[in-house]
Amino acid sequence: MKVRPFSRRQFVGGVAATIGALSLRRDAELLAQGQTAQFTGGEAEYDAFVKLASNENNYGPPPSVMKAMNDAWKYANRYGYPDGNVIQVIADHHGVKRENVLLTAGSGEGLNVMATTYLGPGKKVLGVSPSYASVFQQAANVKAGSIQLPLTKDYRQNISAMIEATNRNARDIGFVYMCNPNNPTGAVVTAKEIKDLLDNIPKDMPVLIDEAYHHFVDDPAYGTAIPFVLEGRPVVVARTFSKIAALAAMRIGYSIAPAEMIRDMRIYASNSVNVLAKWGAVASLKDKAAEADVKAKIVDMRNKTTKVLESWGYPVIPSQANFFMVSLGERQVQGVIEEFRKKGILVGRPFPPMLNHLRVSVGTAEDMEAFMKAFKEIFPQKAATAARG
Numbered sequence: 001m002k003v004r005p006f007s008r009r010q011f012v013g014g015v016a017a018t019i020g021a022l023s024l025r026r027d028a029e030l031l032a033q034g035q036t037a038q039f040t041g042g043e044a045e046y047d048a049f050v051k052l053a054s055n056e057n058n059y060g061p062p063p064s065v066m067k068a069m070n071d072a073w074k075y076a077n078r079y080g081y082p083d084g085n086v087i088q089v090i091a092d093h094h095g096v097k098r099e100n101v102l103l104t105a106g107s108g109e110g111l112n113v114m115a116t117t118y119l120g121p122g123k124k125v126l127g128v129s130p131s132y133a134s135v136f137q138q139a140a141n142v143k144a145g146s147i148q149l150p151l152t153k154d155y156r157q158n159i160s161a162m163i164e165a166t167n168r169n170a171r172d173i174g175f176v177y178m179c180n181p182n183n184p185t186g187a188v189v190t191a192k193e194i195k196d197l198l199d200n201i202p203k204d205m206p207v208l209i210d211e212a213y214h215h216f217v218d219d220p221a222y223g224t225a226i227p228f229v230l231e232g233r234p235v236v237v238a239r240t241f242s243k244i245a246a247l248a249a250m251r252i253g254y255s256i257a258p259a260e261m262i263r264d265m266r267i268y269a270s271n272s273v274n275v276l277a278k279w280g281a282v283a284s285l286k287d288k289a290a291e292a293d294v295k296a297k298i299v300d301m302r303n304k305t306t307k308v309l310e311s312w313g314y315p316v317i318p319s320q321a322n323f324f325m326v327s328l329g330e331r332q333v334q335g336v337i338e339e340f341r342k343k344g345i346l347v348g349r350p351f352p353p354m355l356n357h358l359r360v361s362v363g364t365a366e367d368m369e370a371f372m373k374a375f376k377e378i379f380p381q382k383a384a385t386a387a388r389g
Ligand SMILES: Cc1ncc(COP(=O)(O)O)c(C=O)c1O
Pocket: 054, 055, 105, 106, 107, 108, 109, 132, 179, 183, 210, 212, 213, 239, 240, 241, 242, 248, 252, 253
């Protein structure tokens, strides 16, 4: 099986960006401006907010990870330094070889590198919408397009539609993107569905599976896609330390893929992961007790919160991640986001076309208490009616 990266030399100038690509870029600019605007009040304002907008881990890194990072400061002045053997530790963790690992500055860099490697003018990435849109944005950045299929009625990724569209457009598609569990819904694709997809599209079609929220999943039908890499299929699995290990600001993640694909992708990687992040990541992979502890706390808090929201008459999409989407009935999400913000709570942005749903990240018990209090104030009538009933 030979997977060909996009050849940049074939396209020297003269290729117009698609209208889709242009509007995506505009969306991204607005989003970027919105995010900057959120924090213009400076550090004190930022610190005071209850942060449930970005699927971060509000518990922060565990003590073992903090210690490893603190101990690594002594290498801050070096270019070459002991790095905890981070690549080997990751390879061993997954039972792969070093040549199957690409270390990236957050898994987001891996997603961008994938798009740069396998897309270009005339090519497209195929995925669903809403999903984590960064790959679609990077496609636009490299003057490629995207095919974004709608979710099913129950907010799942439509595997048979993905298979059909991939085959129909195979010549144009640079790779298929699947976020599992999906952001923003929290819904999983089962291991069997992933196998169905891989078995029924061209054998050399690259598939990127984004497992940023892997560590929160309990559903036994779910499975990581790493075994498909071991089988030699053209599968790239992206993982991050931003979520379960609470290292979002440290920027460290990685991709696991067949060696040939890693070689092609490495050309576009920044090689910019810092020493603290490397040592923190190694410590987090070793501290299984801390991982289990934070997972249990977050899943328990998610389940408790969503149960109460449902009892108040607000259905929640079943989630396997550290966030969930609640239906707001008739209310439009944009105004609701602003109301929460006025009460000092940051919640997720709108995810068109799901404009009557709000995405909420799961924080600490204190964070969720503040969220539920505000929710009750913003949605008083329905909550009161449900409580009476
Ligand atoms: C699905 C998904 N993939 C990737 C990322 C990127 O995260 P990071 O670059 O911090 O690893 C995120 C961030 O929220 C995400 O939700």
